[in-house]
Amino acid sequence: MGTRTRTRRTTVAAVAAVAALALAPGCTLSQTGEGDGKDAGGGRVLAVKIDNVGPARPQTGLDAADVVYAEQVEAGLSRLMAVYAGKLPPVIGPVRSARETDLELLRQFDDPALVFSGAQSKLLPLISAAPLRQLSPGKAPGNAYFRGSDKPAPHNLFVRPKALDADTGDGGLGSTGFSFGPRPKGGTPERERTVRFPAARFTFTWAAEQKRWLVSMDGTRARTADGRTLGASTVVVQYVKVRESRFHDRGGNNTPFTETVGSGKARVLRDGRAYEARWERPLPQDGTEFTTADKGEPLPFAKGQVWVVYAKAA
Secondary structure (H helix, E strand, O other): OOOOOHHHOOOHHHHHHHHOOOOOOOOOOOOOOOOOOOOOOOOOOEEEEEOOOHHHOOEEOHHHOOEEEEEEOHHHOEEEEEEEOOOOOOOEEOEOOOOHHHHHHHHHOOOOEEEOOOOOOOOHHHHHHOOOEEOOHHHOOOOOEEEOOOOOOOOOEEEOHHHHOOOOOHHHHHHOOOOEOOOOOOOEEOOEEEEEEOOEEEEEEEEOOOOEEEEEEOOEEOEEOOOOEOEEOEEEEEEEEEEEEEEEOOOOOEEEEEEOOEEEEEEEEEOOEEEEEEEEEOOOOOOOEEEEOOOOOEOOEOOOOEEEEEEEOO
């Protein structure tokens, strides 16, 4: 595979290419029609921790994210991290607290901004030491956060991202390691895929007429607060090690840590087909590269929103 420091060797040509990209309708992801786009740079991302339990749904602004990461938290539940690199929606939320997993995940981005409601006291020093910009309520402009009236606390905290002056840029996703391009050969037809956490589940159903995978969470079709159906052009089920961390919630439940650095198996869904894949991220500052399981060739994603679900490896 060769050296893995490509994500930090941005060339002037790559930056120019990213700046010239045309976006797919309704999509803010900076993606080329073909090729990999891995070395793109010159932008920042805004990452928002989003609540994902029943009382928090439907969420707001999630359909505008370029990438949505789904991770396991305490008691086997799930939480989302939505990453925005281009156009920002007016409101995003509900915003919830950060986890140790987020800090390692965000190391792949250059100077990312993290929107979160807070964190347990023992984690705060790690957040302060991480190479990111903290945009929690105490460190954001006074008009950036507000409490909504249609959900109970603590599931009612929202953010106005444009008030944060986050300075996002289309090149911000260039360090993810993702590649985009035409559908590769092979794969097997797939209509539906379910990923289960101990107390949560995600189901992705292929909608050929929409050319995307419709998202269901815990058995219910996912929609935004304004009624838009959530759907992904590409879904990545990434099998990782999920272990106990040194942190616990107030109820004494251990906070799981998802290891996103390393290598392992993955299943990539695009265009109604499933591809067995390998993932590799040697260092925290590297992006995650996905290759075909049989030949080790780059596995391109379809243009549009990407969902990455971290499933526990067997």
